[in-house]
């Protein structure tokens with residue numbers, strides 16, 4: 151059974167063989183405390199450094215490439231844009247904020263997070 155290790159928060163989450171799971175969604179569901187804001191590849195708040203298991207991650211798509219730029223080549227990924235199919239380990243700065251503040255709504259940060267968390271914790275939303 152593959153495992154995502156969220157090293158910074160000391161969290162390790164197993165998932166079923168053959169599954170492709172969203173790294174941020176798994177973190178939210180298991181209270182692994184990866185910072186996030188938009189969950190749509192715009193802000194960059196949820197960037198994680200991949201310590202191990204690059205080969206088990208989905209290939210970066212255009213939005214992630216545009217947001218991360220050179221950070222991508224240095225081993226960073228956006229958890230909300232990354233799907234995991236095998237073992238991996240990631241770290242991050244617990245205090246990190248958005249790469250692009252213009253992509254976030256500063257007036258409603260908690261409400262945005264709560265709404266996303268509710269959606270991703272809901273029983274109907276399974277992927």
Ligand code: FES
Pocket residue numbers: 185186187188189190191192193194195196197228229230231
């Ligand atoms: S949470 Fe905003 S880019 Fe992933």
